[in-house]
Amino acid sequence: MKADVLLFTQTMHSLLSSFLPLQSALAVCKEVLTGKAEKKFTARILKKVNEGKKFSNALSDEKLFPPLYVSLVSIGEESGTLPQVFGHLAAYLNGKRSMKRKIIQALLYPALVLATAIAVVFILTIFVLPRLEGIFEAFTNSSENIETQISKLKSGSFVSMIILFGFMAILAVCLATRRLNAKAALAIDSIILRIPLIKDFAMTMQMHDFSFAMKLLTQTHFPLLKSLAYAKNVLSNIRVQKAVESVCKSIACGKGVGKAFEDEKIFPEYLTAWIKIAEENGEAAEAFSQIFNYYQNESESLLTSITQAAEPVFILITGAVIIAVIAQFVIPVFNLLGAL
Structure with missing residues (x-):
């Protein structure tokens, strides 16, 4: 898995652990990440979530995230974890x-x-x-x-x-x-x-x-x-x-x-x-x-x-x-x- 996925994951963990709502966490994540690739795919994910798409489905549209990653995020969405x-x-x-x-x-x-x-x-x-x-x-x-x-x-x-x-x-x-x-x-x-x-x-x-x-x-x-x-x-x-x-x-x-x-x-x-x-x-x-x-x-x-x-x-x-x-x-x- 590429380094940009790790940075995205670490940043989202820190933001969500601070009790930020998902959309706010994604917006802050987009600003915090410095790499062009990270900013681009985070912006695409945020746009889809704002349009009403499930977070896990937005992740699955990005080829960077493997099926297990998407599945675990989907479970986290449903269980609030x-x-x-x-x-x-x-x-x-x-x-x-x-x-x-x-x-x-x-x-x-x-x-x-x-x-x-x-x-x-x-x-x-x-x-x-x-x-x-x-x-x-x-x-x-x-x-x-x-x-x-x-x-x-x-x-x-x-x-x-x-x-x-x-x-x-x-x-x-x-x-x-x-x-x-x-x-x-x-x-x-x-x-x-x-x-x-x-x-x-x-x-x-x-x-x-x-x-x-x-x-x-x-x-x-x-x-x-x-x-x-x-x-x-x-x-x-x-x-x-x-x-x-x-x-x-x-x-x-x-x-x-x-x-x-x-x-x-x-x-x-x-x-x-x-x-x-x-x-x-x-x-x-x-x-x-x-x-x-x-x-x-x-x-x-x-x-x-x-x-x-x-x-x-x-x-x-x-x-x-x-x-x-x-x-x-x-x-x-x-x-x-x-x-x-």
């Missing part, structure tokens, strides 16, 4: 932004290392080796032997570049295919949930978002089946989303909620255990609140561990890149100089 709803949404969106920042920080260093490695190999191959070849030919008579060795260097560098660009191309194709093809997206997301280490992190993030949505929906006494149908929209992994859809179908056919989740082997045992408890005591809101708190702590712990482990790992990667460059280019060049 808009300040609380915006408070929950603001806290959740702020947490998501913090997580994204931590992930970007963890990935920034390896991205720089990879970019540096590509740049070094490219410069050596395109600019340095051709000049070395000319220099060696000018100062030695054994040009045929020198050309052979430089040709080997070029071949090695081209192989290195092909490997690097090949990896990047495969990654780009996977991302593009996932976005454009539903079946491919399902296959890729299923593979992600099978990769060691990555699967635990991915599932924790998915359960964090899902349990947040279910927590808010069940707290407002929204029907469980409808809550599940709305909550699945926050899931970014298509495989997990399909599993929730399957759970909804099973419940609609008369199967127990706990059993429906248990039959979908993809869900963690912690989730299914608490859902079974909720089914027995009828406290779904309390159960999903507990689940959300658990996955909130788990996600923060995982991100902290990844960030702390990233530095030594990427120092090793940097060292490996330097050694590879020395072995591939520097040592052979010195060998050529020794052959003169």
Whole structure:
């Protein structure tokens, strides 16, 4: 979700918590927000509300707001709990932004290392080796032997570049295919949930978002089946989303909620255990609140561990890149100089 939605949500929470009427809050929000995009969509929403349109319907007309966001606001309108709803949404969106920042920080260093490695190999191959070849030919008579060795260097560098660009191309194709093809997206997301280490992190993030949505929906006494149908929209992994859809179908056919989740082997045992408890005591809101708190702590712990482990790992990667460059280019060049 974009930063302008977070700013809008935080501002509306502050204004509505100050007991301002909705229309007044929107009018003040439009003046307070500094970004052009925020001002424009807030003005459009205010205009529609002044014309008699429901606030949630005005939000749904703006493509920025996902279905769950609109649904929660609609519930807040009907129950008179808009300040609380915006408070929950603001806290959740702020947490998501913090997580994204931590992930970007963890990935920034390896991205720089990879970019540096590509740049070094490219410069050596395109600019340095051709000049070395000319220099060696000018100062030695054994040009045929020198050309052979430089040709080997070029071949090695081209192989290195092909490997690097090949990896990047495969990654780009996977991302593009996932976005454009539903079946491919399902296959890729299923593979992600099978990769060691990555699967635990991915599932924790998915359960964090899902349990947040279910927590808010069940707290407002929204029907469980409808809550599940709305909550699945926050899931970014298509495989997990399909599993929730399957759970909804099973419940609609008369199967127990706990059993429906248990039959979908993809869900963690912690989730299914608490859902079974909720089914027995009828406290779904309390159960999903507990689940959300658990996955909130788990996600923060995982991100902290990844960030702390990233530095030594990427120092090793940097060292490996330097050694590879020395072995591939520097040592052979010195060998050529020794052959003169």
